[in-house]
Amino acid sequence: MMKAGFRGALLLCGVAASLGMAAGARAGTDATSDAGPDKGLTEAKDAFEAAQNAFVRGEYDKAAARFLEAYEKKPYPAFLFNVAVSYEKAKLLEKAKEYFERYLKVDPNASDAAQVKARLDVIAQLLAPPPAPVPLPAAPPPTGAPPVAGTAPVPGAPVPGETPAASAGSAAPGSAPVAGISPASGAPPTAVAPLPASAPPPVLPDIDTKGLIVIDSKPQGATIYLNDKRTGPFGKTPWHGSLESKPVRLLLESKGYKPEERAISPRPDKLIDVYIALSEEHYLGWIEIVSNVPGADVFIDRKDIGAIGRTPFTGQLKPGKHTVYLEKFGWQATQQEIDVPPGTATQHTLTMPPSQSGWITITGRTTAGGRLVIDEKFGCATPCRAEIAPGKHKILVEKKGMEDYETDLELGRGIETAIEVQMSPRPPRTRAISTSIVALVFIGAGAYVGHLSQQAKDGLDSDIANHQLIDNNDPRFLRGKVEAIGADVLYGLGAIIAATAVYGLLEHGPDSTGVAEHKAISFAPVFGPDGAGLAFSGSF
Amino acid sequence: MRAPIWLAVWVVAAALSAAGCDWRDFDHIQADTPVLVVSPPSGYSAPSDFGRVILPLTPPTDGSAAARYLGAAIDQTGLALVQIDAKGQASSQNVTSPALDNLDGEAITAMAEAIGGGEVLLGSPTAAGGSLLTLDLTSLVVTSFVLSAEPQFGMGVAAGSLHGLGTHDWVAVSGSALHVFIDGTTTDLSIPDSAACPLAVSTSLPSAEQINRAVVIGALMSGGLQVAVGTPVISGRGSVSLFAVDATATTVSCALMLTAPMAADSRFGQALAIGDFDGDGNADLLVGAPPSRAYLYRGPLVAGAAPAATITDTTTGGDFGAALTALNLDGKTGDEALIADPDATVGGQAEAGSVAIFTGATLGTSMMPGLSDHAPNSGEVYGSAVAALPFCATSPCPAKPPLLPLVGAASEIFTYFALGQADPRTK
Numbered sequence: 006m007m008k009a010g011f012r013g014a015l016l017l018c019g020v021a022a023s024l025g026m027a028a029g030a031r032a033g034t035d036a037t038s039d040a041g042p043d044k045g046l047t048e049a050k051d052a053f054e055a056a057q058n059a060f061v062r063g064e065y066d067k068a069a070a071r072f073l074e075a076y077e078k079k080p081y082p083a084f085l086f087n088v089a090v091s092y093e094k095a096k097l098l099e100k101a102k103e104y105f106e107r108y109l110k111v112d113p114n115a116s117d118a119a120q121v122k123a124r125l126d127v128i129a130q131l132l133a134p135p136p137a138p139v140p141l142p143a144a145p146p147p148t149g150a151p152p153v154a155g156t157a158p159v160p161g162a163p164v165p166g167e168t169p170a171a172s173a174g175s176a177a178p179g180s181a182p183v184a185g186i187s188p189a190s191g192a193p194p195t196a197v198a199p200l201p202a203s204a205p206p207p208v209l210p211d212i213d214t215k216g217l218i219v220i221d222s223k224p225q226g227a228t229i230y231l232n233d234k235r236t237g238p239f240g241k242t243p244w245h246g247s248l249e250s251k252p253v254r255l256l257l258e259s260k261g262y263k264p265e266e267r268a269i270s271p272r273p274d275k276l277i278d279v280y281i282a283l284s285e286e287h288y289l290g291w292i293e294i295v296s297n298v299p300g301a302d303v304f305i306d307r308k309d310i311g312a313i314g315r316t317p318f319t320g321q322l323k324p325g326k327h328t329v330y331l332e333k334f335g336w337q338a339t340q341q342e343i344d345v346p347p348g349t350a351t352q353h354t355l356t357m358p359p360s361q362s363g364w365i366t367i368t369g370r371t372t373a374g375g376r377l378v379i380d381e382k383f384g385c386a387t388p389c390r391a392e393i394a395p396g397k398h399k400i401l402v403e404k405k406g407m408e409d410y411e412t413d414l415e416l417g418r419g420i421e422t423a424i425e426v427q428m429s430p431r432p433p434r435t436r437a438i439s440t441s442i443v444a445l446v447f448i449g450a451g452a453y454v455g456h457l458s459q460q461a462k463d464g465l466d467s468d469i470a471n472h473q474l475i476d477n478n479d480p481r482f483l484r485g486k487v488e489a490i491g492a493d494v495l496y497g498l499g500a501i502i503a504a505t506a507v508y509g510l511l512e513h514g515p516d517s518t519g520v521a522e523h524k525a526i527s528f529a530p531v532f533g534p535d536g537a538g539l540a541f542s543g544s545f
Numbered sequence: 546m547r548a549p550i551w552l553a554v555w556v557v558a559a560a561l562s563a564a565g566c567d568w569r570d571f572d573h574i575q576a577d578t579p580v581l582v583v584s585p586p587s588g589y590s591a592p593s594d595f596g597r598v599i600l601p602l603t604p605p606t607d608g609s610a611a612a613r614y615l616g617a618a619i620d621q622t623g624l625a626l627v628q629i630d631a632k633g634q635a636s637s638q639n640v641t642s643p644a645l646d647n648l649d650g651e652a653i654t655a656m657a658e659a660i661g662g663g664e665v666l667l668g669s670p671t672a673a674g675g676s677l678l679t680l681d682l683t684s685l686v687v688t689s690f691v692l693s694a695e696p697q698f699g700m701g702v703a704a705g706s707l708h709g710l711g712t713h714d715w716v717a718v719s720g721s722a723l724h725v726f727i728d729g730t731t732t733d734l735s736i737p738d739s740a741a742c743p744l745a746v747s748t749s750l751p752s753a754e755q756i757n758r759a760v761v762i763g764a765l766m767s768g769g770l771q772v773a774v775g776t777p778v779i780s781g782r783g784s785v786s787l788f789a790v791d792a793t794a795t796t797v798s799c800a801l802m803l804t805a806p807m808a809a810d811s812r813f814g815q816a817l818a819i820g821d822f823d824g825d826g827n828a829d830l831l832v833g834a835p836p837s838r839a840y841l842y843r844g845p846l847v848a849g850a851a852p853a854a855t856i857t858d859t860t861t862g863g864d865f866g867a868a869l870t871a872l873n874l875d876g877k878t879g880d881e882a883l884i885a886d887p888d889a890t891v892g893g894q895a896e897a898g899s900v901a902i903f904t905g906a907t908l909g910t911s912m913m914p915g916l917s918d919h920a921p922n923s924g925e926v927y928g929s930a931v932a933a934l935p936f937c938a939t940s941p942c943p944a945k946p947p948l949l950p951l952v953g954a955a956s957e958i959f960t961y962f963a964l965g966q967a968d969p970r971t972k
Contacts (some may be wrong), residue, residue: 458568461571465574469579472963474961474963474964475580476580476582476918477576477580477581478582478584479578479919482571482575486568489571493568
């Protein structure tokens with residue numbers, strides 16, 4: 006009955022899952038390709054893409070304007086960051102400074118807040134007024150000297166403090182000289198003085214725009230996991246932000262809704278919008294199984310298919326009655342009938358008392374493929390561990406082709422006895438079998454020759470009984486006697502060979518040996534910040 | 546480790562006990578066979594030449610054997626004594642003596658035991674003479690008795706108390722004369738061949754017909770004992786001559802001659818046997834006339850006596866009548882005649898030999914089957930010699946001990962314990 010019921014549950018779960026996946030797929034398509042129902046997001050995405058195109062073409066001021074437009078459509082802080090970067094690329098450091106500051110203001114907890122602040126410091130140094138004028142040296146200033154602060158650099162001209170590599174492509178030969186900057190032709194210097202040679206100008210590290218990930222769901226508030234639930238919740242929808250440029254799997258889970266997954270590949274030049282409409286799971290029930298023993302194997306309805314998880318366990322389950330089993334070494338297995346209502350979350354607490362049994366563990370490389378027999382009953386396939394009631398037990402480890410290992414053990418409660426068994430190979434029986442065949446041949450020949458002898462004797466007896474005048478030189482006497490002796494010899498040889506064969510069949514090799522080690526296992530209650538439980542400890 | 550070893554021992558023991566084939570069973574059966582076959586003892590000079598001349602002996606008075614007999618070779622010097630105990634087990638020993646060595650290899654082809662036993666006369670004839678020797682059965686010492694230049698001297702011998710004094714007289718026949726040695730001394734009363742009582746045998750006779758010439762002593766005629774001598778011839782009718790011995794007058798005279806009834810019986814007299822076949826108390830004479838007849842002459846014989854019965858063998862190619870003996874097999878009145886045919890084909894084996902047994906007053910009834918080797922061999926010539934062996938299972942020996950058929954072949958001698966009367970052996 007339980008199996009049938011569980012099959013039914015699985016079937017319904019499978020149907021529900023199929024329906025859920027279909028719904029999820031539709032929702033995902035809507036969310037990712039049609040930008041969902043949010044018009045502002047769509048417009049922001051368009052502006053973002055236009056900005057990226059301008060940025061790639063080197064039209065930084067245009068890119069900044071488009072990023073700003075996107076921000077006006079959707080106030081994602083990453084847009085402000087990209088505006089600042091564009092201005093920085095456009096050598097408009099004042100503007101860049103302004104938008105970096107706005108970025109930090111809007112998203113003070115941004116993951117890159119510290120780096121942005123450091124960048125602002127460098128920009129501030131670059132924008133700071135020059136130190137007191139000093140006499141100009143006789144020699145003209147070197148070509149490519151930093152422009153005077155406050156002058157508007159020509160697009161494409163080197164930005165003060167930027168690395169030569171970053172500005173090399175912009176310093177085209179023959180470009181028009183910047184106003185206020187002494188040309189190489191030897192124009193007289195005015196108010197601008199070069200930075201002291203002893204203090205190198207600050208350098209702005211290379212920077213790029215941010216990509217953007219926007220994750221939203223219906224309903225909002227779904228838990229987001231990245232790649233695996235084991236890493237814990239990543240956030241809740243709606244969420245937007247940037248991720249490292251590597252593929253990642255999104256898992257969305259919300260109570261009462263079917264979980265959904267998506268795979269995305271974040272890039273710095275892309276805005277990825279993930280919108281998932283979660284399908285409701287009114288059919289299934291939501292269970293949470295907790296125990297005083299964390300990490301216990303959880304089985305639902307049947308154990309032969311293996312554990313479905315470990316405590317604490319949460320998941321969907323077909324409504325109805327189910328049996329929950331918890332197992333963990335050192336604890337008594339526990340089971341409980343639970344009733345799962347549809348579309349409802351229930352919590353079930355199972356208590357596992359410490360085990361009252363002992364354990365025997367068989368180890369040893371040579372035991373692989375053998376079996377442990379406890380009190381003439383199969384225990385487990387070695388190497389293995391078996392739970393066993395306290396008391397005296399007859400332990401047998403047997404394996405084909407190996408000598409048996411036998412011992413008597415007295416096991417205590419909470420004691421694990423580990424036996425390292427070294428099995429010795431049993432002598433091969435091939436020779437004994439061939440010897441047996443030879444013995445059978447000899448015995449068979451003896452029987453035949455004995456039969457001939459008996460025939461001769463019977464013939465003589467018959468002749469005498471019939472008053473035949475046989476004499477003592479009748480050839481049957483010699484022949485029969487030789488045959489009788491021959492039969493005896495053959496029987497004897499056959500018997501000796503048979504005895505040898507029997508000995509060979511019963512011959513033992515070196516005894517299999519084992520080294521037993523007893524481990525006392527104890528449990529103690531523990532209390533910690535995450536809860537209370539029993540701690541396992543062993544003395545070896 | 547001990548358990549497998551014990552198991553192995555038990556397996557061996559069980560297998561041996563299960564074998565159930567005891568070779569000693571054959572020994573037990575062999576000891577009780579109705580026929581005892583004796584081969585020559587080790588050291589015997591001619592292992593394949595042992596049974597053609599045999600002489601049953603009187604059992605020893607000390608009970609050391611139930612029966613005994615001598616066997617001799619016909620082609621070289623060879624003599625062995627066989628003794629049989631009360632259980633029928635035989636032992637044999639080779640008789641060796643300087644006197645036998647002096648024969649220079651000549652065979653002993655005629656033997657006769659003295660009355661009362663204890664001594665045996667041995668005849669060793671040659672073409673140029675012959676010799677007589679005596680064997681002391683107690684000491685098995687052979688002593689040379691008489692040497693003669695008379696051709697074939699000793700080709701036939703006999704012993705008896707011819708003069709009625711209870712002491713033994715030796716009789717020896719050569720190729721041409723009869724010699725009687727009174728009281729076992731060398732006093733030689735001889736009588737030559739004559740027309741009335743022929744004694745001469747041709748040296749042209751086949752050698753097999755010259756050995757152990759037929760000489761018997763018995764009360765064949767009225768008035769004492771006579772010596773009957775068979776005289777086969779190359780052609781014509783053979784004859785049997787009877788001689789009377791007057792010990793007092795120290796004379797030997799021709800008493801009677803029996804001539805072969807049929808012209809073809811040239812070997813009439815090849816073998817002679819005396820018995821009381823009709824049970825009338827008188828000795829009857831059985832004369833062998835190989836190759837196919839034997840004649841029964843009822844005693845007392847008289848001149849011109851005709852055979853009372855003619856026993857004819859219808860098979861061809863044999864040698865019926867070459868050897869004869871008379872003994873009572875069935876315990877009833879009247880002896881039975883054993884007439885040998887050593888050349889008979891038996892079981893497809895040529896010259897395997899057989900012995901026919903006839904009973905009745907005129908030997909008109911043949912006891913079937915006759916005797917032959919149970920496993921006949923070609924050339925075995927079973928029946929080359931036949932005799933009656935006295936067997937005394939108890940001591941002292943009764944006055945008339947059971948007589949057992951004794952049949953000689955080329956290299957074996959057969960003794961029949963269970964033929965007709967009860968087996969005399971002790972079990």
